Amino acid sequence: MTEFNTALNLKAPDDLYEQLIELHRGLTEAQSEVVNARLILLLANHIGDPDVLRTAMRHARAGVEAQ
Amino acid sequence: MSPELFAYRKAPELMTGRRGDYPVIIVGAGPVGLCAAIDLAQYGVECVLLDDEAALSEGSRAICFAKRTLEILDRLGCGNRAVARGILWNTGKVFLRDRLLYSFDLLPESTHKRPAFINLQQYHLEQFLIERMLQSDRVDARWRNRVVGVAPAADYVDVEVETPDGRYQARCGQLIAADGARSSVRKLLGLESQGQVFHDRFLIADVTMDADFPTERWFWFDPPFHPNQSVLLHRQADNVWRIDFQLGWSADPEEERKPERVIPRIQAMLGPQRPFKLEWVSVYTFQCRRMEKFRHGRVLFVGDAAHQVSPFGARGANSGIQDADNLIWKLARVVRKRAPESLLDTYDAERVPAADENILNSTRSTDFITPKSHASRIFRDATLHLAQDHDFARALVNSGRLSLPFSYTSTPLNTPDHDPFAGTMAPGAPAADAPLHAPGGHAWLIDQLGGRFVGLYFAGSGIDETTRSRLQALVNLPDPVYPVVICPMGETPTERWSDLPMFEDAQDLAVQRYDATPGTLYLIRPDQHVAARWRHFDIHATRDAVQRATRTSEVTA
Numbered sequence: 001m002t003e004f005n006t007a008l009n010l011k012a013p014d015d016l017y018e019q020l021i022e023l024h025r026g027l028t029e030a031q032s033e034v035v036n037a038r039l040i041l042l043l044a045n046h047i048g049d050p051d052v053l054r055t056a057m058r059h060a061r062a063g064v065e066a067q
Numbered sequence: 068m069s070p071e072l073f074a075y076r077k078a079p080e081l082m083t084g085r086r087g088d089y090p091v092i093i094v095g096a097g098p099v100g101l102c103a104a105i106d107l108a109q110y111g112v113e114c115v116l117l118d119d120e121a122a123l124s125e126g127s128r129a130i131c132f133a134k135r136t137l138e139i140l141d142r143l144g145c146g147n148r149a150v151a152r153g154i155l156w157n158t159g160k161v162f163l164r165d166r167l168l169y170s171f172d173l174l175p176e177s178t179h180k181r182p183a184f185i186n187l188q189q190y191h192l193e194q195f196l197i198e199r200m201l202q203s204d205r206v207d208a209r210w211r212n213r214v215v216g217v218a219p220a221a222d223y224v225d226v227e228v229e230t231p232d233g234r235y236q237a238r239c240g241q242l243i244a245a246d247g248a249r250s251s252v253r254k255l256l257g258l259e260s261q262g263q264v265f266h267d268r269f270l271i272a273d274v275t276m277d278a279d280f281p282t283e284r285w286f287w288f289d290p291p292f293h294p295n296q297s298v299l300l301h302r303q304a305d306n307v308w309r310i311d312f313q314l315g316w317s318a319d320p321e322e323e324r325k326p327e328r329v330i331p332r333i334q335a336m337l338g339p340q341r342p343f344k345l346e347w348v349s350v351y352t353f354q355c356r357r358m359e360k361f362r363h364g365r366v367l368f369v370g371d372a373a374h375q376v377s378p379f380g381a382r383g384a385n386s387g388i389q390d391a392d393n394l395i396w397k398l399a400r401v402v403r404k405r406a407p408e409s410l411l412d413t414y415d416a417e418r419v420p421a422a423d424e425n426i427l428n429s430t431r432s433t434d435f436i437t438p439k440s441h442a443s444r445i446f447r448d449a450t451l452h453l454a455q456d457h458d459f460a461r462a463l464v465n466s467g468r469l470s471l472p473f474s475y476t477s478t479p480l481n482t483p484d485h486d487p488f489a490g491t492m493a494p495g496a497p498a499a500d501a502p503l504h505a506p507g508g509h510a511w512l513i514d515q516l517g518g519r520f521v522g523l524y525f526a527g528s529g530i531d532e533t534t535r536s537r538l539q540a541l542v543n544l545p546d547p548v549y550p551v552v553i554c555p556m557g558e559t560p561t562e563r564w565s566d567l568p569m570f571e572d573a574q575d576l577a578v579q580r581y582d583a584t585p586g587t588l589y590l591i592r593p594d595q596h597v598a599a600r601w602r603h604f605d606i607h608a609t610r611d612a613v614q615r616a617t618r619t620s621e622v623t624a
Binding site: 033034038041045 | 448
């Protein structure tokens, strides 16, 4: 099983963040939702490892309902 | 169709005034109840088959019959008629709007007797089954006999039956409820089938036309002729085509089944120039649910009475017929007191997980076709759009995962492997077919199995006298095991072996599919599933495995 990495793994965190915002520029909320879903599907397939994906999903959802 | 298929006769109870007493009563003469009756008769057990109607099913209903089901129909003597009348298909296509997203091929393998699927209207199959059943005098089929009361006791079940000539009482040792999704037996016993209702409606239409569409399964998401919904087109026998239109939950079922509503939908799909005739229309919703247990004492639930799935994946009739296949060899042994009642618990232990697998697959297809939440729809649409350009997303598109047989890998009837084997033929798996060469010509491995325990022995280039006499001794076991010997091609031993059924492995595929080495023995159950296997044949181990597979060790121990 691959260890799930939540330590910093990005060379340029600010670049990534900007790219994400940029990705959605000019899109309606509905279009943004589509882009996000496509991005998740593409990344999930690239990662492939079901343990990693399950763990990521758990982290993604953690605490959301309490907010 | 000959009307005498459904000849009504006054029940003997109504003439003698005496309560009937039968080993087995089956309620429901759909495909599953009919298969159960034929199978019981083949095992030498008499039964009464009750049905509240006297007609073949209206409309096509179940249309896709899978390879495993065809193998069971072969065992029941109906396979050839079903395949001859049915339509062969291998290719499925999935469209998004007017574009082909991808197509799949079920890879026809000429090295199996039966194809992956045939399409055949349920009423045709029912007719073949009834005609087959009428060849046996062990089945007493009673039409227009409606069960109105069920009273289970410790040693029997009493049923009350309503007929055009009045009511009568009958008693049976075992009652099989094959009376469909709205099972009256289930209701009369106050039992429930629980699960999920899907909030969607589908219009299903059988249409006759001379069309030049290829014989393929076509599934559209959001087609121009039926925007925002899905459509399925599938060919059946006699130039009848099945069309399923997704309508959505708000559709009015009464309005939608009217021809003036249906015909424009079909014209929009086929184009205005193509003549067609509407044969049958129905509007349906569906559920994925099952009973908690399929065996309730002496009442055994099979098919839709026990479990229901959505139609996407052809898992309804196929799994029901596989229920009967699993149950009847056990029931026949219990009725004839050759196995303890606890063998019937394994019907439950084996078919409940099979139903769960079907429900899981069917629910997943339904969630894709009818997304139940906003997020679910976003992912579904994103998947469809990605599938146009990216291979990986095509694997996520789910318009129905087609029925495959269930492997009973965790059943207590299996003898666990002690020897190492590769491949898929582990205990619990359905036996694989392979082409064989027999003295009379071509033969199929699957036809040598079923109806009894078989010891499938893989001989090398030579077999010694001891092995030969031990193989012959298998038939003298308390529950006899019939040896079938597979030799390498061109190496059938001399005629002194003629007292054993011998076949040559025509394309070496039996050896490959069973990962066999010289001396390997597979013990195959009467329902053609593997019970045990060994690298070296040992008659004592074989006897123990039969006892385990019939639960007779619990009695003799």
